[in-house]
Amino acid sequence: MSELRARWLAGHGVIRHGQETVQRVDALVAQLDASGKCSAEQAWRLLMAADRVACMGMWMTVHMSYARQVYLDGREMAAEDFKVIPEGHTGGALNMVPAYVGYLLGNALSGRTRAWMMGQGHCVAAIDSVNVLMGNVEEEQAARYPRSDAGLSRLCQDFYSYEIGPNGRPLAPLGSHVNVYTAGGISEGGYLGFAGLQYVHMPLPGQELVSFLSDGAFEEQRGSDWAARWWRGDDTGLVMPIMIANGRRIDQRTTMSQSGGVHWFRDHLRLNGFEPVDIDGRDPAAFAWAILHMGKDLQAQHARIQAGEQQYPVLLPYAIAETVKGFGFPGAGTNAAHNLPLPGSCAKDETSRRLFNEGCAALYVKPAELADAIACLRTHEAQKRVQEKDHCLRKLVVEAPDLPVLPDLPAGAAMAPMAAIDAWFAELVKANPSLRVRVGNPDEMRSNRMNISLDLLQHRVTSPEAGVAESLHGAVITALNEEAVVSAALGNKQGLNLVVSYEAFAVKMLGAMRQEVIFARHVLETGRRVQWLSVPVLLSSHTWENGKNEQSHQDPTLCEAWLGEMADVAPVYFPCDAATAVAVLAQLFHQRGRVAAVVAPKNVLPVLCSPGEAAQTVEDGARVLTHDADAQLQLIAIGAYQVQAAMQAAQQLRERGIRCSVVAMLEPGRFRIPRDEREALYVHSDEDIARVIPTVKCRLIVCHTHAEVMTGVLRRLDTGPAQTQVLGYRNRGGTLNTAGLQQANGQSPAHIVAAANSILGP
Helix, strand or coil: CHHHHHHHHCCECCECCCHHHHHHHHHHHHHHHHHCCCCHHHHHHHHHHHHHHHHHHHHHHHHHHHECCCCCCCCCCCHHHECCCCCCCHHHHHHHHHHHHHHHHHHHHHCCCCEEEECCHHHHHHHHHHHHHHCCCCHHHHHHCCCCHHHHHHHHHHCCCCCECCCCCECCCCCCCCCCCCCCCCCCCCCCCHHHHHHHHCCCCCCEEEEEEEHHHHHHCCCHHHHHHHCCCCCCCEEEEEEEECCCECCCECHHHHHCHHHHHHHHHHHCCEEEEEEECCCHHHHHHHHHHHHHHHHHHHHHHHCCCCCCCCCEEEEEEECCCCCCCCCCCCHHHHCCCCCCCCCCCHHHHHHHHHHHHHHCCCHHHHHHHHHHHCCHHHHCCCCHHHCCCCCCCCCCCCCCCCCCCCCCCEECHHHHHHHHHHHHHHHCCCCCEEEEECCCCHHHCCHHHHHHHCEECCCCCCCCCEECCCCEEECCCHHHHHHHHHHCCCCEEEEEEECCHHHHHHHHHHHHHHHHHHHHHCCCCCCCECEEEEEECCHHHCHHHCHHHCCCHHHHHHHCCCCCCCCEECCCCHHHHHHHHHHHHHCECCEEEEECCCCCEECCCCHHHHHHHHHHCEEEEEECCCCCEEEEEECHHHHHHHHHHHHHHHHCCCCEEEEEECCHHHHCCCCCHHHHHHCCCHHHHHHHCCCCCEEEEEECCCHHHHHHHCHHHCCCCCCEEEECCCCCCCCCCHHHHHHHCCCCHHHHHHHHHHHHCC
């Protein structure tokens, strides 16, 4: 045994084991051996294997950036073996290799496959390199990238190849960020910082998640500081956040580096309820130790809380993996290492080529030795556990919820759409006790009429105040940070989710929402299924009912931007009354893999639809409210207040003898020109449009958004500039009520009548 330990102590290639890591690993091996989980002999063999896989993972990572050809015999590379133009975030990817191999090692030592996610998705070369070597790959990569000279050369040639197939999509099952082909990948990581906001809301009890985070993302996206305040062992699995502290610098230094480096960050973590754990970011053994240590520590804290010996919040363990950018290869620690650490192209520059060959020689592992290391780390069959590509958050299992019946609201009754949503959602939660609930809320639940749900679910806080809707175990995540609260819902992919926000505030949620639907759609395009239940983002206190707060709060930007996304995964709804508002939510919770923007009024409005009519309206995306025979003019209203104004205008026009058709449009995206074959399956055909909306030569569209946006979306309904006009938000606002806003923006009934007369002519 001492011989095996001595062999590990010697390290391999560029990997060396510091004194602190050695002491920690000695204690870990003894614990594993005593527990019977892993014998000391097997542990030392796994540790040695990890060193070798990490070295070759780094070897492959630099090849992916620089090389066209791979030679597993380790020969010196010639000019013709290299790409003329290298690409890749090589330095960061090199730092991720020991981290990811350490994750694999921790799983093998403990006999448990944990979930993983990586905030710095641009470091995907590290994951793909190690996965291809280990054989932990999806079927598309397995077929294309076998562990051979030809297969690994193909991997390098595909990396940033920019090849496009006849369908207009990338040809290779590979990308510059984590994608659906990345074995085990669950988040693109293209928007830095969202992993840090989501991880604490992701695993269920009994599950474990390792989250690799970026020091640059810490500065770019605030809100991850609150993770310790949200974690509750009763409804959340173990989380192990690990920051790769490599001194990120591109054009400027981070706040962390200017304020005192890791020492400052350590103090910052302690002030925010974390327990920082320093590890060597160059050693896979240090990562494995940290993962097992943090999980055990968090589990122990929860046990003490259950026993009444400790209170929430926990001191959330948080590993800081110190390293230098691009460790293990020439150019490490330089600013250039953020992307390409060598001074030039190896195909053209002899100095760069020499440095590449020297760097790779220090990382190289002979094929037989590598094969033995890989076989040693592939413990899945013996331990009866799934491969890392099939971890619990990649292979979600989410039961279909039981949906309450739609409320039977009397026609003409006055009811606020948000109040109807509130009552129905509370019943949904009660009907599905096995589904964990997260409501993301950056402002006020009560001001948006979510009283029943708030009283039922309560704000999650660490010190509940008597007489207030607060609880240690509340499901409403409220913080004055829009990205953080939407991430609570987007991270809870195994439960029921809702986001409630002022429309103007929700604009900051766009990046997080967009990353989710892009990844989901890419999954669907490969024929795979998306299992998480759709997430409604309610945009209330919206543009047309938020006049008292000045024009900054009168902002339809989010729904306009969301109309630009693909309608099959990113729908935008404008319910016209309480009945259709509830029907929209019912449809969404029946579906999967969609993030929907729902512009839901909070003020009292007349009920226009029965439950059956509301369900059909949501199914069709529009409803004909009134239609005169041989109508001369059709008013298409998008938005509840626009519907009310259009109905009043139609009445005035009829009094003047003009025959009208009035249509409430709930989902404009169903009527757009499809942009690809997948969207074409979702949007209406010409025949369906004719069925849902009667054809009338003259059309006047009155919309919640800017007119220019809806003009483009509804191009198929445009009967020409002389016969079709669009009235939208004109950037006029201030301290006004709804009627004043409609007057200021040319959407009052009188304005609609005037516009109708201009279309119809004398």
